[in-house]
Amino acid sequence: MDTRQMRYFIALAETLHFGHAAARMNMTQPPFSRQIANLERDLGVRLVERTSRQVTLTPAGERFLADARAVLARFDDACRDARLVAEGRAGALSLGFMMHAAQTVVPEIVRRYTALQPGVRLSLCETTPMEIEQGLINGTLDAGITFSGRAMPQIEVWPLFTDHLCLVTAPGHPLTELDVISPQDLAGLPVIAVSPQAAPTLRNAIEDFCTPAGVEPQYRFEPLLQHTILRLVAADLGIALVPESICRGVPDIDARPLVSAPELPVVLKTRRSRTNPAVQPLLDLLGSITFF
Amino acid sequence: MDTRQMRYFIALAETLHFGHAAARMNMTQPPFSRQIANLERDLGVRLVERTSRQVTLTPAGERFLADARAVLARFDDACRDARLVAEGRAGALSLGFMMHAAQTVVPEIVRRYTALQPGVRLSLCETTPMEIEQGLINGTLDAGITFSGRAMPQIEVWPLFTDHLCLVTAPGHPLTELDVISPQDLAGLPVIAVSPQAAPTLRNAIEDFCTPAGVEPQYRFEPLLQHTILRLVAADLGIALVPESICRGVPDIDARPLVSAPELPVVLKTRRSRTNPAVQPLLDLLGSITFF
DNA sequence: TCCATTGATACCTTTTCCGCATTTATGGGA
DNA sequence: TCCCATAAATGCGGAAAAGGTATCAATGGA
Numbered sequence: 295m296d297t298r299q300m301r302y303f304i305a306l307a308e309t310l311h312f313g314h315a316a317a318r319m320n321m322t323q324p325p326f327s328r329q330i331a332n333l334e335r336d337l338g339v340r341l342v343e344r345t346s347r348q349v350t351l352t353p354a355g356e357r358f359l360a361d362a363r364a365v366l367a368r369f370d371d372a373c374r375d376a377r378l379v380a381e382g383r384a385g386a387l388s389l390g391f392m393m394h395a396a397q398t399v400v401p402e403i404v405r406r407y408t409a410l411q412p413g414v415r416l417s418l419c420e421t422t423p424m425e426i427e428q429g430l431i432n433g434t435l436d437a438g439i440t441f442s443g444r445a446m447p448q449i450e451v452w453p454l455f456t457d458h459l460c461l462v463t464a465p466g467h468p469l470t471e472l473d474v475i476s477p478q479d480l481a482g483l484p485v486i487a488v489s490p491q492a493a494p495t496l497r498n499a500i501e502d503f504c505t506p507a508g509v510e511p512q513y514r515f516e517p518l519l520q521h522t523i524l525r526l527v528a529a530d531l532g533i534a535l536v537p538e539s540i541c542r543g544v545p546d547i548d549a550r551p552l553v554s555a556p557e558l559p560v561v562l563k564t565r566r567s568r569t570n571p572a573v574q575p576l577l578d579l580l581g582s583i584t585f586f
Numbered sequence: 587m588d589t590r591q592m593r594y595f596i597a598l599a600e601t602l603h604f605g606h607a608a609a610r611m612n613m614t615q616p617p618f619s620r621q622i623a624n625l626e627r628d629l630g631v632r633l634v635e636r637t638s639r640q641v642t643l644t645p646a647g648e649r650f651l652a653d654a655r656a657v658l659a660r661f662d663d664a665c666r667d668a669r670l671v672a673e674g675r676a677g678a679l680s681l682g683f684m685m686h687a688a689q690t691v692v693p694e695i696v697r698r699y700t701a702l703q704p705g706v707r708l709s710l711c712e713t714t715p716m717e718i719e720q721g722l723i724n725g726t727l728d729a730g731i732t733f734s735g736r737a738m739p740q741i742e743v744w745p746l747f748t749d750h751l752c753l754v755t756a757p758g759h760p761l762t763e764l765d766v767i768s769p770q771d772l773a774g775l776p777v778i779a780v781s782p783q784a785a786p787t788l789r790n791a792i793e794d795f796c797t798p799a800g801v802e803p804q805y806r807f808e809p810l811l812q813h814t815i816l817r818l819v820a821a822d823l824g825i826a827l828v829p830e831s832i833c834r835g836v837p838d839i840d841a842r843p844l845v846s847a848p849e850l851p852v853v854l855k856t857r858r859s860r861t862n863p864a865v866q867p868l869l870d871l872l873g874s875i876t877f878f
Numbered sequence: 879t880c881c882a883t884t885g886a887t888a889c890c891t892t893t894t895c896c897g898c899a900t901t902t903a904t905g906g907g908a
Numbered sequence: 909t910c911c912c913a914t915a916a917a918t919g920c921g922g923a924a925a926a927g928g929t930a931t932c933a934a935t936g937g938a
Contacts, residue, residue, distance in 0.1 A: 295665070296588035312916060325896045327916060337665055339672040343861060344916065347904055353678070353862045354671040361664030368660050372653030373587070373629055380631040380646040569635060570645045604885060617927045619885065638884050638934045 382571030477507035674863030
């Protein structure tokens, strides 16, 4: 008992004539009659009353006609949807990104992607660079926006723009006397920075700024979110070295450039073996966006 | 491409192992693999990525899995519904009845039937005895409550109760002086009665009351509804002979018995060839109801 | 490097399905 | 009343689809 018999039955219900219905199904009447009989036998229900002169639907047949039409419509939808997903014109795309990327590149990427691929449900996931990396590898994420980090063989990297490390302090902090900050200025000061488990690349950038000058950062709190860091700095619980893009328009802090500020390339990462066809349109639109 | 392949695919998606999925489908692995391959060929879409070590769903496969489950659920529902309708436990029953039957037997019948057969949608159709007869014959109605009328070979009759013809007049009409009305009392008075096209049985009952006594009713208006008749009588536009059951509790009229009042058997009628299984429970419950 | 696992392929058997010929049943017309 | 035309059911043989057995090929782990 399958959809073919449903199609046969619908043809019969619409013609109320075994011969004509068979012809519509491109077959002869005898096997057609047998299929209808088989369908009724499998259901255990008489769907049509037939004399040699006329065919009428039973109430069960009326109901089955409506239901069968619905089933076939769903069936065709399922096939169509599978094709659409395979073409990347439907389905879902899960995009992970560092929290603060929501302030920069994410809105524009989301806007353009949804305009281009209205059929694709875009699920956004704000998280840490480390979890983005993991999500890409284990398949939870299709793409991630994060700092470049060290190269991995199964991950492909698409540059977006380059952020720069900067210093943030509470307003009126002694360091605000200086126009530009050099590593030596930070010696002995408590530094609030994201934990190395959450964002190793950012943490490395901080180290790379300080250690060549012989300065050892005095880490104090190690929250997960850049926004938490800014709130702690605003409360004058320490200073911080953060990407400059996150400081724009944030109240109660003072942002100041660093001498030869370390570069923080922000990139989009994907699995090299991209099974989700919805990813390709995302890559295609990156070229057409200039972020800054 | 049919539901069997969908079932195969669901088994594969749930086990992610061709051999185990084949076993679940009570078959061996090679033909199972072929069916999956055929499904993918027909769809034109790759649903699973397979190496000799592991099987994973593609995004299209994920989507198709969800859709296929929905299709099969609908499919099974369609089969189950057909059986329920065949058993009379689902589907629809269309019951026609004379307007004024809503005052007597219809509410109790409806209440009991819906309690007994909650799955059956009961569609009620108030209309005239003539249209009930036609509806039964052409299949629009499954059952009808009406006056018995003349026997027809394809119609089966189930007695409900016996109504009686009575006289109604405006309050204060000269006839209200009499306790019981005989045909002669009506001579020359304008009679409002339902049209013979709408309710021939009732009309005949009126004739049968008058003509044996040599009285010729002077018909004045011939509305379709008994209620209209009562309103016209209340306005003193004439007298009327109506079933006594419709007079109860109606304001601004005076009802009065007739001498050897003609009986008006109220019955339920069905087609002798009852194709709708939902009718039988209706007949079953008639025996357990005593109407008056 | 070898071996176990697992999906794909080749080939054959079984089942299902379809087409042709024929039969059966029924309604209309002579 | 009989005959005939129409339409669905049935019998049977061939084709197509599905399944089974044996085997091959690829891959990951010991």
